[in-house]
Amino acid sequence: MKKDANINDLLGNLGDMMSLLTEAQRLSLSKVATLHKFRKNELIYAAGAHPESLYCLVSGKVKICREGVGARTQIVRVIRSIEYFGYRPAFAGEDFLMSAIAFEPSMIVCFPIDIVMAMAKENPLLAWFFVERLATDLGQADERTVTLTQKHIRGRLADALLFLKDHYGLEEDGYTLSIYLSREDLANMSNMTTANAIRTLSAFASERIVAVDGRKIKLLDEARLSKISRMG
Amino acid sequence: MKKDANINDLLGNLGDMMSLLTEAQRLSLSKVATLHKFRKNELIYAAGAHPESLYCLVSGKVKICREGVGARTQIVRVIRSIEYFGYRPAFAGEDFLMSAIAFEPSMIVCFPIDIVMAMAKENPLLAWFFVERLATDLGQADERTVTLTQKHIRGRLADALLFLKDHYGLEEDGYTLSIYLSREDLANMSNMTTANAIRTLSAFASERIVAVDGRKIKLLDEARLSKISRMG
DNA sequence: TTGTTTTTATGTTTTACGGCACAAAAATAA
DNA sequence: TTATTTTTGTGCCGTAAAACATAAAAACAA
Numbered sequence: 001m002k003k004d005a006n007i008n009d010l011l012g013n014l015g016d017m018m019s020l021l022t023e024a025q026r027l028s029l030s031k032v033a034t035l036h037k038f039r040k041n042e043l044i045y046a047a048g049a050h051p052e053s054l055y056c057l058v059s060g061k062v063k064i065c066r067e068g069v070g071a072r073t074q075i076v077r078v079i080r081s082i083e084y085f086g087y088r089p090a091f092a093g094e095d096f097l098m099s100a101i102a103f104e105p106s107m108i109v110c111f112p113i114d115i116v117m118a119m120a121k122e123n124p125l126l127a128w129f130f131v132e133r134l135a136t137d138l139g140q141a142d143e144r145t146v147t148l149t150q151k152h153i154r155g156r157l158a159d160a161l162l163f164l165k166d167h168y169g170l171e172e173d174g175y176t177l178s179i180y181l182s183r184e185d186l187a188n189m190s191n192m193t194t195a196n197a198i199r200t201l202s203a204f205a206s207e208r209i210v211a212v213d214g215r216k217i218k219l220l221d222e223a224r225l226s227k228i229s230r231m232g
Numbered sequence: 233m234k235k236d237a238n239i240n241d242l243l244g245n246l247g248d249m250m251s252l253l254t255e256a257q258r259l260s261l262s263k264v265a266t267l268h269k270f271r272k273n274e275l276i277y278a279a280g281a282h283p284e285s286l287y288c289l290v291s292g293k294v295k296i297c298r299e300g301v302g303a304r305t306q307i308v309r310v311i312r313s314i315e316y317f318g319y320r321p322a323f324a325g326e327d328f329l330m331s332a333i334a335f336e337p338s339m340i341v342c343f344p345i346d347i348v349m350a351m352a353k354e355n356p357l358l359a360w361f362f363v364e365r366l367a368t369d370l371g372q373a374d375e376r377t378v379t380l381t382q383k384h385i386r387g388r389l390a391d392a393l394l395f396l397k398d399h400y401g402l403e404e405d406g407y408t409l410s411i412y413l414s415r416e417d418l419a420n421m422s423n424m425t426t427a428n429a430i431r432t433l434s435a436f437a438s439e440r441i442v443a444v445d446g447r448k449i450k451l452l453d454e455a456r457l458s459k460i461s462r463m464g
Numbered sequence: 465t466t467g468t469t470t471t472t473a474t475g476t477t478t479t480a481c482g483g484c485a486c487a488a489a490a491a492t493a494a
Numbered sequence: 495t496t497a498t499t500t501t502t503g504t505g506c507c508g509t510a511a512a513a514c515a516t517a518a519a520a521a522c523a524a
Binding site: 074076089094098122127132136142146151 | 300301306319323325326352354360368371374376380383387
Binding site: 414415416426427430431446 | 500501502503504
């Protein structure tokens with residue numbers, strides 16, 4: 001984790017949340033904000049740690065994951081820029097349940113979470129900013145539980161691919177997912193073994209639903225994917 | 233759903249949230265609050281409906297559940313008195329994803345959700361009240377996903393039993409769960425078929441981990457249950 | 465370059481759990 | 495009471511997906 005100096009250039013771009021603050025709050029937050037760089041696969045925070053910061057991903061991509069039974073990892077959420085994360089445990093009065101790891105080189109601004117919490121308890125718009133995000137995430141978490149427990153392997157992988165498209169988008173060609181994941185990460189998103197992620201992705205490729213070139217995945221037939229996601 | 237009159241007696245007991253309001257807010261909310269009674273298994277709200285109310289369970293017990301793939305129901309959350317529920321979808325700008333159903337005869341106070349939201353956007357303590365609850369629920373939802381997807385049947389049922397104990401408590405004898413669920417409900421909490429819930433509960437009984445008398449379940453050996461929950 | 469680790473790929477075996485069928489028992493209704 | 499529906503309890507069978515094994519390919523290091 002490398003600390004950097006030119007942070008004030010960035011604070012203006014942390015948009016949605018910053019605009020909810022009073023001038024005084026914005027100023028006092030900017031004084032305690034710190035900028036950090038993470039390399040690919042670098043740990044940002046670890047499950048079990050005590051939360052100290054509110055994180056804002058400025059550039060790059062981040063996964064939030066949980067070690068489950070017998071070292072089986074689950075990717076629970078993924079973060080894109082510009083998105084805030086890492087605040088839930090502090091708000092619930094808990095330590096981190098999840099770890100955050102950079103998918104790719106990432107720049108992150110950190111704010112002391114106790115300061116943010118104190119501000120939220122005085123600034124209803126800031127508090128409501130988090131209400132909306134938590135409410136949305138909770139809905140997604142519940143949906144995800146149903147998906148992961150009730151759909152079959154093909155449906156779960158189809159869901160993961162569509163989710164990645166929705167979240168990180170496509171490249172200029174309009175087909176290629178703009179995030180390149182290992183088969184293992186794909187498996188950890190879809191709650192299956194790596195071997196099954198490989199097999200199922202190959203099956204999709206041979207059915208011309210996707211095209212695979214290493215870690216590049218082209219979604220050739222989103223309608224089929226949606227159907228697989230819904231059906232089985 | 234039967235509407236009732238003696239609501240003002242109750243509003244004083246809706247404690248934690250009410251105490252966060254200004255005098256004016258408390259007064260104006262009390263004017264629009266309504267009291268409703270639900271019989272056992274009566275629907276309180278249905279998935280797909282547009283949220284209109286904030287619900288507060290005054291007495292009774294409620295399950296929040298989701299119809300999954302092929303009519304397989306999941307019990308996602310359970311509500312005890314006095315607890316607020318049904319606010320998430322409105323806060324996220326969504327319709328209900330879940331249905332709420334009374335486990336047993338229940339009394340519920342309803343407040344118009346748009347009024348509550350308007351108040352929260354002006355009253356940071358009220359907003360923070362929901363932040364804390366949403367943050368806690370989100371943590372539980374994520375944990376639950378790992379449990380349901382990675383643990384085996386015995387572990388999942390053990391979890392459900394311990395969860396029910398934590399949430400609804402025990403009767404005076406110190407052993408009997410103070411909620412009587414059908415095997416089907418137990419299955420829907422643990423993500424398994426009814427037949428497997430019956431089988432596994434019988435297994436626990438023959439191992440003297442629990443004692444079963446109809447729908448009454450005594451937890452004889454919580455340590456074993458915790459161990460089963462952790463191991464598999 | 466060559467060696468080493470990681471990732472991808474595919475085949476085989478095993479098993480946990482769902483699906484189905486069918487009683488017995490209990491709850492509810494007539 | 496008797497009839498009917500719902501819930502509980504077991505057995506058996508099929509299968510989806512994990513576990514295991516092994517090899518090829520790619521990435522990375524020396």
